Amino acid sequence: MANYFNTLPLREQLAQLAQCRFMHTAEFADGVEALKGKKMVVIGCGAQGLNQGLNLRDSGLDVSYALRPEAIEQKRQSWKNASENGFVVGTYEELIPTADVVLNLTPDKQHTSVVNTVMPLMKEGACLSYSHGFNIVEEGMKVRDDLTVIMVAPKCPGSEVRAEYVRGFGVPTLIAVHEDNDPKGEGLALAKAYAVGTGGHKAGVLMSSFIAEVKSDLMGEQTILCGMLQTGSLLCFDKMVEEGIDPGYASRLIQYGWETVTEALKYGGVTNMLDRLSNPAKIKAFDLSEELKEIMRPLYNKHQDDIMSGHFSQTMMEDWANDDANLLKWRAETAETNFEKTPAGDVEITEQEFFDNGILMVAMVKAGVELAFETMTAAGIIAESAYYESLHETPLIANTIARKKLYEMNATISDTAEYGCYLYNHACVPLLADFMKGIKSDVIGKGLSLDDNGVDNARLIEVNTALRSHPVEAVGSVLRGYMADMKKIV
Amino acid sequence: MDSLTRLNDIHQNHILLTKATVSFDDRFTLSEIDWTITPEQHWVITGPNGAGKSALAAALAGIGDIQSGSIQGIPNNVEIVSFEAQAELIAQELKKDDADIMDVISLGTPVSEMIFDHCQDTELAQTLVEKFGLSTLVDRAFRKLSTGETRKVMLIRALANKPELLILDEPFDGLDVDTLAMLQAHLASLIDTVPMVMVLNRFDEMPDFITHVAYLDKDRPEKKRGDKQSGDKGRLTLTVDRQDNAAFNELYQLLHLKTTDLSVPEADPTNKLPALDPSQPLVKLTQATIQYGDTVIVDKLDWTIERGQHWQLSGPNGSGKTCVLSLITGDHPQCYTNDIFVFGFQRGNGESIWQIKQFIGYVSTNLQWEYRVSTSCKNVIISGFYDSIGMYTKSTDSQKKIADQWLKLLGMQDRADQPFNKLSYGDQRLLLIARAMVKHPPLLILDEPCLGLDDINRQLVLALIEKICQGSETTVLYVNHHAEDQISGIEHYLALKKNN
Ligand SMILES: NC(=O)c1ccc[n+]([C@@H]2O[C@H](COP(=O)([O-])OP(=O)(O)OC[C@H]3O[C@@H](n4cnc5c(N)ncnc54)[C@H](OP(=O)(O)O)[C@@H]3O)[C@@H](O)[C@H]2O)c1
Ligand SMILES: [Mg+2]
Numbered sequence: 001m002a003n004y005f006n007t008l009p010l011r012e013q014l015a016q017l018a019q020c021r022f023m024h025t026a027e028f029a030d031g032v033e034a035l036k037g038k039k040m041v042v043i044g045c046g047a048q049g050l051n052q053g054l055n056l057r058d059s060g061l062d063v064s065y066a067l068r069p070e071a072i073e074q075k076r077q078s079w080k081n082a083s084e085n086g087f088v089v090g091t092y093e094e095l096i097p098t099a100d101v102v103l104n105l106t107p108d109k110q111h112t113s114v115v116n117t118v119m120p121l122m123k124e125g126a127c128l129s130y131s132h133g134f135n136i137v138e139e140g141m142k143v144r145d146d147l148t149v150i151m152v153a154p155k156c157p158g159s160e161v162r163a164e165y166v167r168g169f170g171v172p173t174l175i176a177v178h179e180d181n182d183p184k185g186e187g188l189a190l191a192k193a194y195a196v197g198t199g200g201h202k203a204g205v206l207m208s209s210f211i212a213e214v215k216s217d218l219m220g221e222q223t224i225l226c227g228m229l230q231t232g233s234l235l236c237f238d239k240m241v242e243e244g245i246d247p248g249y250a251s252r253l254i255q256y257g258w259e260t261v262t263e264a265l266k267y268g269g270v271t272n273m274l275d276r277l278s279n280p281a282k283i284k285a286f287d288l289s290e291e292l293k294e295i296m297r298p299l300y301n302k303h304q305d306d307i308m309s310g311h312f313s314q315t316m317m318e319d320w321a322n323d324d325a326n327l328l329k330w331r332a333e334t335a336e337t338n339f340e341k342t343p344a345g346d347v348e349i350t351e352q353e354f355f356d357n358g359i360l361m362v363a364m365v366k367a368g369v370e371l372a373f374e375t376m377t378a379a380g381i382i383a384e385s386a387y388y389e390s391l392h393e394t395p396l397i398a399n400t401i402a403r404k405k406l407y408e409m410n411a412t413i414s415d416t417a418e419y420g421c422y423l424y425n426h427a428c429v430p431l432l433a434d435f436m437k438g439i440k441s442d443v444i445g446k447g448l449s450l451d452d453n454g455v456d457n458a459r460l461i462e463v464n465t466a467l468r469s470h471p472v473e474a475v476g477s478v479l480r481g482y483m484a485d486m487k488k489i490v
Numbered sequence: 491m492d493s494l495t496r497l498n499d500i501h502q503n504h505i506l507l508t509k510a511t512v513s514f515d516d517r518f519t520l521s522e523i524d525w526t527i528t529p530e531q532h533w534v535i536t537g538p539n540g541a542g543k544s545a546l547a548a549a550l551a552g553i554g555d556i557q558s559g560s561i562q563g564i565p566n567n568v569e570i571v572s573f574e575a576q577a578e579l580i581a582q583e584l585k586k587d588d589a590d591i592m593d594v595i596s597l598g599t600p601v602s603e604m605i606f607d608h609c610q611d612t613e614l615a616q617t618l619v620e621k622f623g624l625s626t627l628v629d630r631a632f633r634k635l636s637t638g639e640t641r642k643v644m645l646i647r648a649l650a651n652k653p654e655l656l657i658l659d660e661p662f663d664g665l666d667v668d669t670l671a672m673l674q675a676h677l678a679s680l681i682d683t684v685p686m687v688m689v690l691n692r693f694d695e696m697p698d699f700i701t702h703v704a705y706l707d708k709d710r711p712e713k714k715r716g717d718k719q720s721g722d723k724g725r726l727t728l729t730v731d732r733q734d735n736a737a738f739n740e741l742y743q744l745l746h747l748k749t750t751d752l753s754v755p756e757a758d759p760t761n762k763l764p765a766l767d768p769s770q771p772l773v774k775l776t777q778a779t780i781q782y783g784d785t786v787i788v789d790k791l792d793w794t795i796e797r798g799q800h801w802q803l804s805g806p807n808g809s810g811k812t813c814v815l816s817l818i819t820g821d822h823p824q825c826y827t828n829d830i831f832v833f834g835f836q837r838g839n840g841e842s843i844w845q846i847k848q849f850i851g852y853v854s855t856n857l858q859w860e861y862r863v864s865t866s867c868k869n870v871i872i873s874g875f876y877d878s879i880g881m882y883t884k885s886t887d888s889q890k891k892i893a894d895q896w897l898k899l900l901g902m903q904d905r906a907d908q909p910f911n912k913l914s915y916g917d918q919r920l921l922l923i924a925r926a927m928v929k930h931p932p933l934l935i936l937d938e939p940c941l942g943l944d945d946i947n948r949q950l951v952l953a954l955i956e957k958i959c960q961g962s963e964t965t966v967l968y969v970n971h972h973a974e975d976q977i978s979g980i981e982h983y984l985a986l987k988k989n990n
Contacts, residue, residue, distance in 0.1 A: 036840060057826065060842040084782065085823035166821075167860070168844075168878025202882055 001112070003310040004140040005211055016211035017380040019176075022482060027192065028201040032059050034186070034193035038100035041066050043092075043114060045078040047158030047412075048131050049105035052198050054085065055165040059197040064088035066095040066102075066118070096121035101190065103129050108416050109320050111135035119144055125183070127190050132217065133210035134416060136178055138313035149181035150191040151210055153217075154200060155388055156396060157412055161198060170199025172388060174206045174213055204482055206384060216381045218307045220389030222420025223300055223375075224368035225397045226413055229258055230334070230406055230421055231428040232364040235436055236444050237339035239360075243441040247338075248345020250445060253358060255344050255405055258398035260354040261362050266395040269476045270366050271467045276355045277362065279455040281448055286463045288363035288443065293371055295435055299427055300375040303420070308379060316419045327415065330422040334406050353447075360444040369394060373472040383475040391472055392479075504528050505550070505655070505685075509559035512549045520545050521709055522559065523726045532686045534696050536741075537706035538748035542724025543689045544572060546706060547659045550687060551575075565654035571644045572659030572689075580640060583633045598631030604643055609650035618646040621672050638664050649676065656680070659689040691749065703730045703741060707748070707949070728946060740916065740946045746901035747953045754958055755895035757930035758875065760888045763848060766834055771796050772849075772933050772965060773818050776829040780813045780822065787813050793984060797932065800959070800966045800979050805986030811969050812854070814986070815935055818967075820846040833932065847877040851926030851964070854937035858918055867913065867921055868893045868906040874925035896924040900954070916947030920954060927958050934958070937969045952977065 005013060040063045042053050049065070057063045065082040069091060072079050082089045096102060096118050106114045112135060115128070122128065127148040135141045136149065143149050154161045156171035164171050173195050177187030188207075195205050233254050240250035264273040274282050306312040319326045334340060355362065369391045376386035400409040410418045442448050467473070505527040513519045520542050527533060535543045548554060549561065551570040583598060601624065609615045619625055622642045627635065632643065641664065648656060658677075662670055674697055677686065681699045690696055696703075709723035730737045757763075766772070773795040780788040788810040795801060805811050816822035817830055820843035830837040833849040851874065861870070863880040871893040872885045885893075897903045900920050910918065919939065926934060936955065940948040959966055959979050968977055 032842075054823065058820070058843040060840045060845075062840075086825070086827040167880060168873075168876060169880070169882050 001140040001142065003313070004137050005215070005308075006310050007140070008211075013211070014380050016209045017215060018382050019207070019209040019212050020382040020385040021207045022384060022479065023192075023201075023205045023207050025201070028196050028205070030189070030193065032061055032193045032197045034189040035061050035101065035197060038062065039064070039098050040101045040103060041095045041099035042103040042105055043067070043118065044104070044106035045082040046105065046107075048154070048161070049078070049103070049158075050081045050085070051158040051162035052103070052105065052131070052154070053082075053087065054162055055199055056194070056197040057087075058165070059199075061197050064090065064095055066090055066092050066099075068092075092118055092121055097123055099123070099126055101127040101129060101194075103131075104135075105131060108132055108134045108414060112139055112141060115141055115143070119147075122147060127187075128181075129191075129194065132414070132416075133176065133178075133214040134218075134313070136210050137214040138310060139317070143178070143181050145181070146183055147181055148184060148187045148190065149178035150187045150194070151176040151178070151213060152191055152194045152198070152200070153213055154198060155393060157400075160396070164203065165199040168202075170201065170203040172204045172206070172392070173198065173200030174208045174385075174388070175200075176208045176210050176213055178210050204479070206388065208385060212381060212385050215307055215379070216376055216385045216389040218312065218416065218420060219304050219376050219379075219381075220372055220386075220393060221413060221417035222312075222424050223303055224365075224372040224390050225393050226409060226417055226421035227424025227428065228364060228368035229394075229397060229401060229409070231425045231432070232361060233258075233339050233401070233406060234337050234425075234429065235432060236358075236360060236364075237337075237342070239436060239439055240441065240445040241338065243445060245441060245445040246345060246347075247342045249347050249349075251339060251342040252344035252347060252349060253354065253445065254339060254361070254401075256349065256402050257354045257358045257361050258365070259395070259402040260351055261358060261365060262395040262398040264355075265365065265369070265391060267480075269391065269473050269480070270369060270470065271473055273362060274366065274467055276352070277359065278356070278448070278453050279460055280450055280453055281356065281359050283455060283459060283463050284443060284448065285359045285363040285366065286467070288360060289367040289370075291435065292363060292367035292432075295431060296367065296371060296428065297375075299424070299431060300371045302427075303424065304375045304379050312420065312423075316416065319419065324415075327419050327422065330426070331410065331418070334410065334422075337406075340406055356447040357445055359442075359448070360439060363443075365394065370470055370472060377471070383471060384479065387472060387475045387479055391476055502528070503563065503565075505561075505563040507549075507559070507561050510549070510561050511557040511559055512545070512554040512561075513557050514545055514548070514554045517722070518542060518545055519557070519723045520549060520554070521723050521725050523549075525704065525726055525729070527685060527687065529685055531701050532681060532699055533688070533702045533704055534700050535687065535689045535704045535706060536691070536745055537724075537727075538708065538745075539691075540722060540724075541706040541708050542722075543691075543706055544574065544659050545724060546704070546726070547572065547657050547687060547689050548574065550655065550657055567651065567653050568655045568657065569648035569651055569653035570657040570659070571641075571648045571661055572657070574659075576637075576640055576644055579644065580633065598633045600629050601632050601635065601643060602628040604632045605646055605650070608647045610652045611650045615646055615650035618649060618676075621676075622646060622669060641665075642669075645673065649680075653684055656684050656686045657688075658686065660691065661688060662690075662695050701732055703732065703738070704728075705730070705741060705744070727949065730946075736914070737946060740914075740950065743901045743917075744946060744950050744953060747899070747950060747957065753899075754927065754960075754962055755892050755899065757928075758886075758888050758892055760886065761875070763929065763932070766797075766849070766932060768797065770834060771831070772833060774831040775814075775817060776831075778814070778817055778828045778830065780810060780817070780824050780828075788817075788986075791986075795933070795965065795967065798963070798965055799982050800977075801968065801982040801984060802977075802980045803967065803969045803984050803986070806988050809986040809988045811986055812856075812937060815854075815937055815967075815969065818933075819850055819852060819935065844877060848929075849932050850877075851929065851931040851934040852937070853919070853922050853926045853935070853939050855941045856937075858915075858922060861918070861922065862911065864909055864911060866907045867902065867910050868897065870910045870921050871896050871924050871928055874928035892928060896928060899957075900924060914947075916943055916950060919943060919947065919951055923951065923954055923958070927962070927964070930962055931964060933967060934964045935967045935969070939968075940970065 040061055042049050042065050045065050053063045065087050067078055125146050128143055130151045131153045133151050153174045154171045161171055175191040175195050195201050236254055237250050241247050261273055264276050274285055277285055372390040373386045377383055400412045507523045507525040510523045511521050535546055537543050551568050605615050606612055678699055704726055705728045706724050707727045709725040730741050732738055771794045775791055775793045778791040803811055817825055826838045832846055835841040861879050865880050869881045872889050873881050875889050897906050939951050955977055
């Protein structure tokens with residue numbers, strides 16, 4: 001199998017990357033009709049599998065689970081998830097031949113083997129669906145010509161997919177049809193009905209392509225989302241300890257700091273996040289982030305280039321083939337870092353203090369979001385996609401760190417994201433070594449110690465203008481506007 | 491210990507009601523009143539109509555028959571001004587006429603005699619006569635006065651008689667603005683000399699010097715078969731120290747709910763729920779079973795809820811009450827493995843949970859935990875139209891209007907735009923009940939609606955629920971293990987046992 005993206009001519013590559021359209025509510029008027037009475041068989045009952053299945057069933061659809069034999073025999077967690085929730089569970093042989101839609105919700109790493117196993121069992125004209133396009137785009141999976149291939153990708157962890165549905169809402173979702181596999185022209189109708197079934201239509205659906213989804217998803221998760229937060233956590237912690245700050249305090253400031261500062265990001269973009277700082281701190285954060293962007297830009301470019309060329313997925317697949325040697329080694333290393341080993345101290349940090357004493361963290365988030373967005377759009381990914389895969393998802397990942405530090409983050413994200421995160425972290429820590437030498441506790445740990453908060457008017461105007469005119473802010477305010485019409489939750 | 495402190499109280503000139511049950515002509519009974527009034531306190535008695543406010547005031551003046559318990563420490567010189575006392579005085583006057591055997595037309599007792607023969611402080615009486623504007627009427631016959639004028643005479647008599655306890659039942663009723671201000675000022679000048687007890691229907695008329703409020707409510711008689719109709723009962727359900735701001739505000743709200751004429755707002759006329767087949771039950775569970783692994787929580791339960799049958803579901807913790815409810819609401823994953831018929835749907839046949847939920851209003855402590863959204867109070871109510879937590883769609887004008895009516899009913903109209911999560915726990919619960927009821931669902935499920943609430947909030951919630959039960963066709967399913975929190979009108983009971 002060859003990398004699918006690389007088989008396309010440049011014209012087609014660019015056209016696919018540029019696909020992304022915010023769909024109108026009226027386009028979902030048919031609800032789940034296209035899937036009514038059809039048999040939906042989910043393979044895998046993990047984070048996405050279970051939660052999507054619960055939503056689909058509660059939307060009136062017929063959902064059952066096909067698990068691999070070991071999972072059933074050993075009554076593994078996936079088997080328990082499905083059977084305790086009252087779903088029919090069966091083997092591939094029992095269920096796949098009856099399926100009108102097969103939802104492949106196994107880990108991406110397993111997709112080739114899973115799809116190769118189930119494809120011969122699928123009935124003529126059925127539909128195969130994914131929640132991530134890696135298998136199609138990077139591994140070039142060739143699916144039988146009579147089968148329809150779609151993607152419905154919630155832009156949130158599985159637990160959120162369920163929680164938002166239960167409160168009567170949903171999570172933003174990206175849908176796509178694989179053009180090579182749409183024999184009956186029903187792919188879009190099925191994908192839309194599926195998105196309605198999970199509640200995604202209430203939160204906003206982006207009509208995209210497999211390629212745009214994969215290339216932007218990979219870029220976002222390995223750079224700003226996971227890579228930057230991991231690198232920032234380790235560097236900021238070590239710096240604070242070096243500066244004599246109580247390690248318990250440092251640990252808490254970081255563990256909960258990302259969540260707090262990105263909450264402001266979620267509501268009002270980078271601008272609002274920086275507006276939470278005092279004027280002198282804002283200018284400081286801005287300057288730091290400019291410096292960071294200059295240092296890190298080549299790294300962001302390299303990640304995007306490697307993703308586009310297929311170099312990234314190739315090295316990752318080599319590691320898969322090598323029993324995940326690199327991934328497991330890095331995972332062990334993270335567990336041994338000082339930040340990870342130091343529990344958050346029993347001190348109270350007020351919401352504002354996270355900003356005031358975390359100026360560098362704010363600068364890192366700003367630099368990472370803007371760089372990822374700039375790099376993606378420069379590579380032909382449309383702004384809406386780039387926004388969702390950078391700014392929009394950052395608070396969601398920050399929440400996982402708040403729960404249980406980097407361990408939780410890496411456990412929640414996909415293997416692909418984890419692999420990319422480590423690549424980034426390994427390159428970024430040494431890259432920022434010099435920069436970090438100049439950092440003192442005034443920007444991380446203690447806050448600026450100024451006699452007065454005066455700033456130069458001209459400079460403040462310059463900084464505010466730069467913040468507000470960044471393209472991620474323009475598209476962000478439009479998309480958040482759509483969301484705010486529908487969603488007003490904390 | 492208790493009797494000792496009580497003894498002390500008596501020595502200190504406290505008025506002490508101990509489990510006092512007082513009946514009034516068989517028509518009304520105050521039951522088991524426990525109440526202490528110390529000399530420096532000034533009370534307002536308040537509560538809904540028919541709760542016995544005037545009866546309690548009268549009991550302090552020695553009226554009514556003490557059936558059991560005791561009333562101690564009432565001073566010798568008690569003055570009461572009330573409609574009943576006024577009526578009696580007038581009746582006495584008329585009787586004097588009847589009793590007149592001489593064939594002369596009686597002029598009746600003049601006002602001056604009525605006042606000055608009765609009071610200890612004639613100088614004060616004279617001043618008050620002037621202040622009340624009765625100077626020109628002193629020679630007139632008492633029985634010729636208007637109701638408002640006789641009321642003034644009574645007030646003057648009471649005030650000028652230097653009472654040791656002054657009881658005023660609706661003293662401000664029917665007074666013009668100037669007289670009202672004058673009377674209030676005069677009462678304020680007495681606060682260090684005489685303890686006062688007032689009955690007031692309207693909270694906003696309460697003078698500033700009032701230190702305590704006693705709240706009476708109608709007692710819900712436990713219906714026992716063979717019980718003779720023994721008339722209405724009233725009970726002193728709470729007393730509030732005015733210094734306690736929070737409690738005071740809640741009392742205000744409670745009184746508002748209990749005394750307002752507002753009824754439950756209508757359903758949205760522009761968006762009606764689909765009609766249900768009246769011949770079918772609302773809910774029918776057949777051999778319902780909930781099981782986790784080998785642990786059986788609910789075992790083969792058969793349960794049918796017919797339209798208009800109000801149910802109370804009870805059972806100890808862990809007996810599966812909430813599980814059973816979630817089978818009905820569609821929140822339990824094992825809905826799909828049970829034989830459940832709800833609102834015309836046999837579950838598991840392609841219906842969505844939103845099609846089920848549209849027929850249900852639901853309130854529980856859990857919902858309150860989950861309702862952690864930064865949205866306005868008004869939106870919380872409106873979200874009931876959508877069965878959602880938070881609002882994700884633009885609301886219609888009609889929905890907004892209905893939400894406003896609900897806020898008004900709750901006495902919370904000034905909080906329409908305040909964030910829900912900044913409200914007190916009890917206020918949040920009230921709003922969630924309004925949210926559940928806003929669409930007039932065929933079934934209203936109240937899962938321990940009073941759980942975690944203090945006494946007054948509990949009463950607030952029950953008052954609201956009762957209002958709802960009166961003013962709608964909704965069938966109520968009430969889950970509770972507090973026996974005292976009963977809702978009138980529930981006649982079907984299901985008690986779950988704990989499976990081990
Ligand atoms: N996590 C996210 O935030 C997220 C968001 C959007 C999209 N996605 C996409 O959703 C898909 C599923 O991800 P996930 O996070 O839900 O995965 P997950 O939680 O790891 O669950 C995967 C499930 O697949 C089963 N499985 C593993 N290997 C298998 C094999 N070889 N054959 C058959 N079944 C196997 C596992 O059960 P047993 O091991 O017991 O068999 C498990 O239940 C991926 O394509 C991912 O990219 C994830
Ligand atoms: Mg992603």
